[in-house]
Amino acid sequence: MSQEKFDSTDLKILDALQRDGRLSNVDIAEQINLSPSPCLRRLRRLEEEAVIEGYKARLNRNRLGLAMTVFVQVKLRSHSADSVAGFEAAVQQMEAVVNAHTVSGSADYLLEVVVADLEGYDLWVRQIQQLSMVREIESNFALRAVKADAPLPL
Amino acid sequence: MSQEKFDSTDLKILDALQRDGRLSNVDIAEQINLSPSPCLRRLRRLEEEAVIEGYKARLNRNRLGLAMTVFVQVKLRSHSADSVAGFEAAVQQMEAVVNAHTVSGSADYLLEVVVADLEGYDLWVRQIQQLSMVREIESNFALRAVKADAPLPL
DNA sequence: TAACCTTGAGCAATATTATGTCGATAATTG
DNA sequence: CAATTATCGACATAATATTGCTCAAGGTTA
Numbered sequence: 001m002s003q004e005k006f007d008s009t010d011l012k013i014l015d016a017l018q019r020d021g022r023l024s025n026v027d028i029a030e031q032i033n034l035s036p037s038p039c040l041r042r043l044r045r046l047e048e049e050a051v052i053e054g055y056k057a058r059l060n061r062n063r064l065g066l067a068m069t070v071f072v073q074v075k076l077r078s079h080s081a082d083s084v085a086g087f088e089a090a091v092q093q094m095e096a097v098v099n100a101h102t103v104s105g106s107a108d109y110l111l112e113v114v115v116a117d118l119e120g121y122d123l124w125v126r127q128i129q130q131l132s133m134v135r136e137i138e139s140n141f142a143l144r145a146v147k148a149d150a151p152l153p154l
Numbered sequence: 155m156s157q158e159k160f161d162s163t164d165l166k167i168l169d170a171l172q173r174d175g176r177l178s179n180v181d182i183a184e185q186i187n188l189s190p191s192p193c194l195r196r197l198r199r200l201e202e203e204a205v206i207e208g209y210k211a212r213l214n215r216n217r218l219g220l221a222m223t224v225f226v227q228v229k230l231r232s233h234s235a236d237s238v239a240g241f242e243a244a245v246q247q248m249e250a251v252v253n254a255h256t257v258s259g260s261a262d263y264l265l266e267v268v269v270a271d272l273e274g275y276d277l278w279v280r281q282i283q284q285l286s287m288v289r290e291i292e293s294n295f296a297l298r299a300v301k302a303d304a305p306l307p308l
Numbered sequence: 309t310a311a312c313c314t315t316g317a318g319c320a321a322t323a324t325t326a327t328g329t330c331g332a333t334a335a336t337t338g
Numbered sequence: 339c340a341a342t343t344a345t346c347g348a349c350a351t352a353a354t355a356t357t358g359c360t361c362a363a364g365g366t367t368a
Contacts, residue, residue, distance in 0.1 A: 006218070014213055021175045021209035024325065035347045040326070051217045055175035058207040059168055059306055064160070066306060071257060071264055088300050095307035100300035103225060110225055110294065114306055140264065146242050146254040152213055152220060152268055153249035178355060189317050194356070196315095 006051070009034060011154045013042055014051065018151045021055040058149060061114060068115045069142040073107035074128070075135045083133040090131055096124050107138070160205070163188065165308045167196055168205065172305045175209040212303060215268060222269045223296040227261035228282070229289045237287035244285055250278050261292070 006014075012032040016023055023031070029039035046052050061069065076083055091100050091111065099112035115121045121139075128134060160168075166186040170177055177185070183193035200206050215223065230237055245254050245265065253266040269275045275293075282288060 014211070014218070017211035018213055019210065021211045025327095026325070036325090037327080037329095037348085038346055041345085044327095049217070051214050053212045053214050055209060055211050056173065056303070056305075057168070057171035057175045057209050059172055060205050060207050061306065063203070063205050064168070064306065064308065069255070071255075092301055095304075097301060098304045098306065099302060101223070101225075101296040102298045102300065103294040103296055105292070105294040107294070109300070110296075138259070140257040140259040140261070142255040142257055142264075144256045146256065146263070147246055147251060148253060149210070150249075150252045151210075152215065152218065152252065154218065179357095180355065190355090191318080191357080191359095192316050 010042055010046060010051075013039065014046065015151065015154045017052065017055075018154075021057075065116050066114050068117055068121055069145075070113045070115070070121060071140045071142065072111040072113055072128075073138045073140070074109040074111060075106070075137070076108050076133050077135040078133065079108070087131060087133050090128075094124070094127065096120075164196055164200060164205075167193065167200065169305065169308045171206065171209075172308075175211075219270050220268050222271055222275055223299075224267045224269070224275060225294045225296065226265040226267055226282075227292045227294070228263040228265060229260070229291070230262050230287050231289040232287065233262070241285060241287050244282075248278070248281065250274070 009032065013028055016028050016031050025040045025043060026036050028043070029036040032039070043052075061067070074087075076087060087109070088100075091097050091109075096113050096115050097111050098114050101110050102108060103110045113121070113124060115124055125137070125139070128137060163186065167182055170182050170185050179194045179197060180190045182197070183190040186193070197206075215221070228241075230241060241263070242254075245251050245263075250267050250269050251265050252268050255264050256262060257264045267275070267278060269278055279291070279293070282291060
């Protein structure tokens with residue numbers, strides 16, 4: 001739809017930053033063989049156009065005591081606008097939910113939930129089950145991360 | 155297992171950085187009401203202990219022409235060490251796979267795959283189906299992101 | 309109580325960064 | 339081919355950031 005707007009230099013900047021979000025402009029410039037001034041111009045443009053939505057630190061969940069990641073498939077009772085809006089608002093307020101998508105297939109939503117332990121998960125499940133618009137959930141516990149938060153293929 | 159190692163000041167630093175990974179040390183210090191020197195000491199410690207695993211720019215997939223996100227459940231033919239190792243090595247090399255976990259439940263793996271369009275997905279599926287250790291895959295297309303890459307609950 | 313350990317505040321020196329300007333060059337378009 | 343536009347490299351500057359050092363305060367332990 002729009003990737004024609006970005007030349008290979010833009011992509012190199014984006015790729016450098018998705019691998020190390022704290023690179024300074026001069027470091028990026030050096031890495032992609034460009035001088036700092038045009039590099040900064042491009043970077044600012046990419047930020048303004050919201051191609052870069054933000055920056056974040058990648059934290060180690062286990063070391064923070066968040067040892068449990070669960071993928072939860074949710075089916076709603078009805079797909080009325082109210083049900084959908086209510087469910088999504090609830091999901092957005094739940095801090096344990098770090099990712100949520102509507103999906104094709106037999107489930108309506110796929111959520112990624114992060115909690116400390118089984119007890120924390122139990123508490124969260126009770127919250128979700130109290131939502132009247134939820135018909136059914138199926139939990140799949142992440143046993144091991146094979147690949148996490150890898151860079152996008154640019 | 156280990157969150158006793160972090161006091162509330164550490165958590166404030168981590169929380170600030172997972173929301174804005176480019177904050178300077180002085181900005182973090184101001185945000186959490188601490189002077190820059192101890193703030194930097196803590197930050198460096200958190201980096202050295204790999205509580206902070208790195209930093210990354212959050213890119214807008216749609217604007218980059220990566221309009222399709224697919225969650226793929228994979229079942230293996232056998233769970234021999236060779237099958238597992240071979241499959242995981244293949245997954246790690248596929249750039250379209252941005253997340254991969256082994257999971258409980260009927261599937262062995264849950265993958266998140268990012269491609270430009272259906273054609274790109276078709277190409278990827280053929281790659282995966284050529285792996286002899288793969289018995290079956292089920293694709294669930296992400297229709298809409300309700301929540302993406304939200305901060306961890308600290 | 310005294311010694312000790314941890315952690316914070318303040319300050320200074322250094323290094324680094326972001327950012328604007330300007331002329332040159334390359335690409336594009338009519 | 340000429341004119342226009344876009345983009346680059348180089349340089350200068352001003353603002354910021356990082357980092358080390360020292361001293362003080364608070365809490366802990368023997």
